[in-house]
Amino acid sequence: MSCIWKALSEQRRTSKEIDRKIESWIDEYNNINKILLLGSGESGKTTVLKQMRILYGKPFTDEERIIARTHVRYNIVEIILQLASGYQGLEEDYLIKATNGLKRMAVIRGDITLEEEAIKLAEFLWMDKKFRNAVGTLDERKSKLMENSVYFLNRISIVSDPNYMPTNQDIILCRMKTTSIQRIEFEMGSSKLPNKNQRFWMFDVGGQTSERRKWIQVFEGIHAVLFIAACNTFDQSTDDESPKNKIVEALELFSGILKSRFLKEAGIILFLNKQDVLEEKIRRGGRIDNYFPLFSSYTLTDRKDGINACEFVRARCFIRDLFLDVAYQQKIEDSKDEMRRRSYNQGKGIRPELNRRNRARDVYWHFTTATETSNVRNVFEDVQDTIIKWNLKLIGAT
Numbered sequence: 001m002s003c004i005w006k007a008l009s010e011q012r013r014t015s016k017e018i019d020r021k022i023e024s025w026i027d028e029y030n031n032i033n034k035i036l037l038l039g040s041g042e043s044g045k046t047t048v049l050k051q052m053r054i055l056y057g058k059p060f061t062d063e064e065r066i067i068a069r070t071h072v073r074y075n076i077v078e079i080i081l082q083l084a085s086g087y088q089g090l091e092e093d094y095l096i097k098a099t100n101g102l103k104r105m106a107v108i109r110g111d112i113t114l115e116e117e118a119i120k121l122a123e124f125l126w127m128d129k130k131f132r133n134a135v136g137t138l139d140e141r142k143s144k145l146m147e148n149s150v151y152f153l154n155r156i157s158i159v160s161d162p163n164y165m166p167t168n169q170d171i172i173l174c175r176m177k178t179t180s181i182q183r184i185e186f187e188m189g190s191s192k193l194p195n196k197n198q199r200f201w202m203f204d205v206g207g208q209t210s211e212r213r214k215w216i217q218v219f220e221g222i223h224a225v226l227f228i229a230a231c232n233t234f235d236q237s238t239d240d241e242s243p244k245n246k247i248v249e250a251l252e253l254f255s256g257i258l259k260s261r262f263l264k265e266a267g268i269i270l271f272l273n274k275q276d277v278l279e280e281k282i283r284r285g286g287r288i289d290n291y292f293p294l295f296s297s298y299t300l301t302d303r304k305d306g307i308n309a310c311e312f313v314r315a316r317c318f319i320r321d322l323f324l325d326v327a328y329q330q331k332i333e334d335s336k337d338e339m340r341r342r343s344y345n346q347g348k349g350i351r352p353e354l355n356r357r358n359r360a361r362d363v364y365w366h367f368t369t370a371t372e373t374s375n376v377r378n379v380f381e382d383v384q385d386t387i388i389k390w391n392l393k394l395i396g397a398t
């Protein structure tokens with residue numbers, strides 16, 4: 001009998017311990033600012049996450065750099081293949097053989113010997129005058145290539161060295177589609193709360209259409225959504241069966257996120273990203289009005305945006321206003337819902353909920369170039385201030 005009692009009290013003790021542990025986790029969970037990165041594929045979510053790691057998190061380990069090395073090398077292989085694709089001029093037998101060899105190698109990863117062979121072959125093609133002449137100058141086709149192609153092609157001989165290890169900038173510029181959910185943790189001090197470091201968890205998910213159903217898993221308890229939009233994509237279409245302008249796709253996604261009932265409590269911050277690429281594209285004669293006719297009559301009305309501003313400034317403000325219009329429409333909808341809810345509650349004698357963030361949300365926005373560490377540092381300091389303000393509002397301190 002005493003044995004049974006002993007076993008039972010042991011069980012109770014263990015279960016109480018588990019309860020305490022869960023409680024402390026919940027406490028910890030509630031004290032952490034949780035930020036979710038959302039946006040279309042290739043908008044720059046993982047780049048922001050990597051920057052956070054560089055600025056406030058643990059340095060990249062050697063193992064991570066070795067994994068990144070494979071990605072950097074295959075990025076170069078893909079750039080060379082992109083350059084070669086569609087050209088009739090690759091008539092020389094040895095060039096055709098080399099390109100076909102590279103195509104075969106591009107699909108196999110994880111074998112270091114093959115990886116080194118592939119990057120050497122890519123280097124061989126890029127150094128070959130006939131290949132370069134056949135594919136034309138890089139500049140002419142730049143807009144169709146990965147954004148950071150020039151950077152990587154200039155580093156091809158460094159990257160093909162067997163002892164090469166990627167730098168932080170190589171890791172930042174390297175393209176690798178996200179197919180899972182990642183989380184990083186970091187702490188930051190703030191001038192607004194000098195004696196208290198703030199803790200953050202940042203979640204990154206895949207932005208491609210096939211990845212989006214996974215997002216829901218991280219929605220619970222999120223404080224802020226960082227929505228990232230690639231502003232340079234105004235002249236690009238999605239690869240789906242029914243292609244869509246990529247800015248239109250991002251606007252629809254943004255609207256869906258503002259509407260999501262799981263994210264109603266989360267603050268929304270918009271990163272209007274890839275400003276460097278947008279600027280270059282406009283400078284080279286890219287025309288937004290070919291895709292968005294309203295742009296031709298768009299004028300800047302806010303002095304802060306500049307008067308007589310150049311075409312690039314006008315372009316970036318126009319794209320920003322497309323997103324802010326979506327947010328404004330949603331704010332009107334949310335305000336109507338809030339009014340309906342209040343009058344329903346009053347009718348039932350239910351007191352209005354205190355400390356709850358107003359459902360009609362303002363959207364905070366920033367122009368960003370996520371590949372520039374200093375730019376992300378400055379912008380994220382502002383984001384942190386915004387989150388502190390929201391938290392103070394939530395506990396009724398402001």
Ligand SMILES: Nc1nc2c(ncn2[C@@H]2O[C@H](COP(=O)(O)OP(=O)(O)OP(=O)(O)O)[C@@H](O)[C@H]2O)c(=O)[nH]1
Pocket residue numbers: 039040041042043044045046047048147148172173174175176177178179205206207208273274275276277368369370371372
């Ligand atoms: N030039 C430039 N390149 C950028 C910028 N932001 C991101 N990139 C590059 O764009 C590519 C895609 O960026 P990612 O961060 O992987 O995009 P993502 O949103 O995580 O994409 P998915 O994982 O497919 O959803 C990478 O090669 C980045 O280096 C930017 O502001 N300027």
Ligand SMILES: [Mg+2]
Pocket residue numbers: 045046047176177178204205206207
């Ligand atoms: Mg990603």
